[in-house]
Amino acid sequence: MKRGKRIRVLAKPLPPVRIPRKLRPPRGVRLVSHGGFPPGPRTGWVRMSFRRLFDEQHVILEIQNHTKDEALREMVEYLGKIHRFPKKRVEALVEAILEREAQGATGIGKGVALPHAKHPELKQTYALLARCSDGLDFNAADHQPVHVLFLVLSPETNPEEHIKFLRWISYIARQRDFRSFFLQARNVEEALGLLDEFGPQEG
Template sequence: MKLLDLIVKDAIDPNLEATTRDEAIGLLIDKLIDAKVLDKAQRDDFIKAIIKRERRGSTGFGHGVAVPHVKHPEIETLTAAVGVCKDGIDFNALDGQPVHSIFLIISPEQKPEEHLEAMEAVFSHLSQETFRSFLLQANTIEEVMTLLEEADSSTLGS
């Protein structure tokens, strides 16, 4: 799976104006609603489910990265939003460091293998220091898109 297969262009925010985890999650869900990927009526359900999941264990796995997510029965197509917060947010990360890059993933509950493929796509790049630092330096959606395209084409089908 490629990053551009899951990340919705209109749901990329290179300058996410959030100061808390819950605020960041809300803003990214709103992006997916504005992009017509999610239904506005489901807004609170999704936010609540994602925060509940975070409370069971932070998805801030270290290196300034978090992947808040939910698997939902009403979702048929996996999608993701990306927010970059230059100042960093307390995500209760495992290494105690602030989070700068947030990949919020919404997966169909009935397709757990798709969720795992998306996670693989995301972490195969987020685990690389260069990708993380380029993402932090991107100031526009176009710059983020270029980075994602380059990342996708460098994976050589893995």
């Protein structure tokens, strides 16, 4: 019985995958391949959105302090507690957020503040959503007291991602209904639901 002839198959490199515009991700969403294949309608997208930074632990329904600096310290210390930051790191982050605030007020108007800072000791971004019913003076341009606060602490290694996250938050904060409903939220679940409802569309 004769053996069949060997057939040599020369593998040609695959052409680069071009993603149709309608399948491209929205801004602020990082997409990775699924199962080793290029992402697409059959393999599906794995979304890494900014929304993932907020969960039940990352919402404070009522700030206890009633001055800007004390409220910022409270928020940073809260993050430090749930993420088990060393005390020195917490103090360094408090200093960073206060220094950033001294450079320019982060009250963006309409009762919202977006305090943020970057720090070399951080390896990832941390965020916190908080409410102050009595209002805080953040030297906002419209002189309105701040009731809604988004705190963002980011590493220094990815400034573009930091900017995109601030824009994502600003998109939500600009919406009057989000601000109104958040001030009325009865629990953390309702607050998080508002981020889902009023956040930028992701697909």
